[in-house]
């Protein structure tokens with residue numbers, strides 16, 4: 001894996017919350033690209049003036065702040081999908097996350113949108129649906145449909161979405177796939193099917209992603225991470241949000 005520095009040896013600043021799946025996407029991309037960065041743990045919900053300024057008024061992790069670039073000053077990038085694109089633009093030749101040709105890039109972007117629109121919101125809705133009933137069933141069904149389509153689109157040979165090389169699509173889903181397994185497994189007795197349609201492919205992809213060094217490196221303490229995550233999301237699973 002190639003390593004590089006963003007600008008004159010000054011690291012990027014990476015504002016993260018240990019439990020946040022969106023931030024985990026950015027964290028994995030920073031590691032994959034071998035970029036120098038300073039990890040700064042924040043509570044995104046504490047809307048201090050300092051945090052609102054850093055996050056451009058959004059008060060959300062992840063945030064990446066580049067070193068100043070001559071007279072231009074630092075650039076602040078928010079939103080995990082935009083951060084993946086930014087890191088690729090910053091060091092395009094270093095362990096690329098998007099393939100070279102326009103058609104394949106467009107295809108990968110379609111699947112990143114699919115993750116953002118057809119999987120992530122249903123995961124959260126299902127987790128928040130404390131009471132059994134129609135609304136819980138609907139989010140479970142919608143989540144399954146989103147995952148099923150993803151499984152069928154996976155490369156038949158694997159191990160990653162597009163084949164042997166890791167891409168931005170893998171980083172987009174992996175943190176959520178882990179929470180689907182961990183949190184929905186714990187709070188909703190949910191398990192992703194393992195047979196039929198694209199499910200065996202999905203399961204193989206999921207195991208491969210969990211085995212990558214960059215995924216493991218973002219679990220802070222791998223032994224306690226699962227349990228800490230479950231405890232952290234307890235209010236969420238009871239329909240209460242921060």
Ligand SMILES: N[C@@H](CCC(=O)N[C@@H](CS)C(=O)NCC(=O)O)C(=O)O
Nearest residue numbers: 020022044059060061062079080081
């Ligand atoms: N669309 C954003 C979502 C990021 C997000 O929702 N982060 C959560 C933590 S997991 C957050 O910072 N929430 C704080 C808030 O909503 O005020 C992204 O892709 O980065």
